[in-house]
Amino acid sequence: MSKNIYVGNLPWSSSEEDVRAAFEEFGEVISVKLINDRETGRPRGFGFVEMEDEGAIQAIENLDGSDFGGRNLKVNEARPREPRPRRW
Known part of the structure; x- marks a missing residue:
């Protein structure tokens, strides 16, 4: 079984x-996905690690706040x- 971990406040670099x-x-790290802004392509400072x-x-215990x-x-x-309302 695996867990998906949120990683925030990452340096842009x-x-x-x-x-x-x-x-x-x-x-063992299964995957890493850093999130970029759709419009600018620049990093948003957070991502996910599986x-x-x-x-x-x-x-989580060792890296939170490090x-x-x-x-x-x-x-x-x-x-x-969470589901977001659709924009028309």
Whole structure:
């Protein structure tokens, strides 16, 4: 079983490889997805990491609030996306 982890307050310069390396200290990383703005293509400062359960719990406990590129990370279990109203 795997967990999806929300990672926020990332430096704009972060790469998926940087994030993967930080999380691999705690277990196998299945995937990393950093989110970019649709219109500008620039990073939005957050992303998602998918890991095996055991490693995910350790990563959340150890990385939440830790310094990453001069910023304090916000790391927690991702919640399902809430439906947004359609715009006409």
